[in-house]
Amino acid sequence: xxxxxxxxxxxxxxxxxxxxxxxxxxxxxxxxxxxxxxxxxxxxxxxxxxxxxxxxxxxxxxxxxxxxxxxxxxxxxxxxxxxxxxxxxxxxxxxxxxxxxxxxxx
Amino acid sequence: xxxxxxxxxxxxxxxxxxxxxxxxxxxxxxxxxxxxxxxxxxxxxxxxxxxxxxxxxxxxxxxxxxxxxxxxxxxxxxxxxxxxxxxxxxxxxxxxxxxxxxxxxxxxxxxxxxxxxxxxxxxxxxxxxxxxxxxxxxxxxxxxxxxxxxxxxxxxxxxxxxxxxxxxxxxxxxxxxxxxxxxxxxxxxxxxxxxxxxxxxxxxxxxxxxxxxxxxxxxxxxxxxxxxxxxxxxxxxxxxxxxxxxxxxxxxxxxxxxxxxxxxxxxxxxxxxxxx
Numbered sequence: 001x002x003x004x005x006x007x008x009x010x011x012x013x014x015x016x017x018x019x020x021x022x023x024x025x026x027x028x029x030x031x032x033x034x035x036x037x038x039x040x041x042x043x044x045x046x047x048x049x050x051x052x053x054x055x056x057x058x059x060x061x062x063x064x065x066x067x068x069x070x071x072x073x074x075x076x077x078x079x080x081x082x083x084x085x086x087x088x089x090x091x092x093x094x095x096x097x098x099x100x101x102x103x104x105x106x
Numbered sequence: 107x108x109x110x111x112x113x114x115x116x117x118x119x120x121x122x123x124x125x126x127x128x129x130x131x132x133x134x135x136x137x138x139x140x141x142x143x144x145x146x147x148x149x150x151x152x153x154x155x156x157x158x159x160x161x162x163x164x165x166x167x168x169x170x171x172x173x174x175x176x177x178x179x180x181x182x183x184x185x186x187x188x189x190x191x192x193x194x195x196x197x198x199x200x201x202x203x204x205x206x207x208x209x210x211x212x213x214x215x216x217x218x219x220x221x222x223x224x225x226x227x228x229x230x231x232x233x234x235x236x237x238x239x240x241x242x243x244x245x246x247x248x249x250x251x252x253x254x255x256x257x258x259x260x261x262x263x264x265x266x267x268x269x270x271x272x273x274x275x276x277x278x279x280x281x282x283x284x285x286x287x288x289x290x291x292x293x294x295x296x297x298x299x300x301x302x303x304x305x306x307x308x309x310x311x312x313x314x315x316x317x318x319x320x321x322x323x324x325x326x327x328x329x330x331x332x333x334x335x336x337x338x339x340x341x342x343x344x345x346x347x348x349x350x351x352x353x354x355x356x357x358x359x360x361x362x363x364x365x366x367x368x369x370x371x372x373x374x375x376x377x378x379x380x381x382x
């Protein structure tokens with residue numbers, strides 16, 4: 001994947017975090033929106049799943065950028081990329097499981 | 107009478123007005139265990155540049171002092187160094203302009219390996235510049251080899267890259283860049299703004315070749331837009347803007363937008379002369 005694609009996703013996920021984060025806040029605090037979203041478990045879960053994915057991508061990509069700038073080495077850059085991807089996927093699986101548990105789906 | 111007063115005032119420029127202490131970084135990596143500083147006291151006039159002062163020190167006081175210079179008129183970019191902690195061309199900076207309390211501190215450019223004293227090694231800087239292919243790339247090889255005319259370019263098209271043609275390759279922007287300070291693989295503001303300069307040139311066809319270089323792990327996406335490069339450029343080029351425009355151009359090209367229409371060939375006498 002080209003660096004521009006990774007960075008484009010970085011910017012897109014920033015926007016997704018704002019939108020889904022706002023929905024999450026409103027769902028938990030605004031009675032009208034709360035009724036609409038929280039009443040539908042799958043809608044709430046969908047929003048949270050997207051929010052979590054965007055948040056993790058944005059955060060881990062940020063960490064990757066910092067690390068590859070600190071240690072400019074081709075092997076290290078590749079290693080960091082794969083390690084961050086692996087940690088990100090694992091964190092997402094764990095996070096999603098926690099979400100399912102919190103919503104009483106498992 | 108008038109001409110003699112003009113003569114006098116221009117002579118005033120070179121009349122000694124005082125002394126200045128110049129603190130110079132001294133280091134020979136081959137011999138010295140650690141870098142040090144040496145102070146020289148020199149008589150200066152209003153017109154004395156730092157380059158004049160260093161040349162006088164080298165002639166009269168310390169022949170071992172090493173620094174780089176060439177044209178002496180801010181055109182070649184050889185004499186950039188840190189003057190009181192800021193990147194400047196010493197050939198056009200007057201001593202009295204920058205002397206603080208009668209003192210000036212000179213050290214080699216940051217982010218460059220030192221050869222000796224104030225002279226830096228520009229190898230990696232020029233390697234990065236070369237990596238972005240700073241020349242016009244054309245696919246119509248036949249037209250290049252046997253030209254039939256000139257490539258048409260409007261003033262508006264020229265204005266898109268004009269400021270970047272002023273780059274002297276003095277290394278001031280590269281030295282001021284906070285990303286280069288930590289990421290030595292980063293292409294740097296000079297190379298990236300030159301990549302932009304050639305990509306938006308309507309005569310150029312090298313978009314894909316250059317994007318492969320600049321859209322990399324240590325390419326234009328590592329710029330955090332600190333704008334230190336634009337702040338110190340002695341030619342008032344804005345490399346930070348060039349890098350942001352380059353990012354925009356890469357994203358647009360991903361969506362299928364070309365940076366420009368290919369330049370038409372306007373028939374002219376060039377072809378006839380060449381063929382004749």
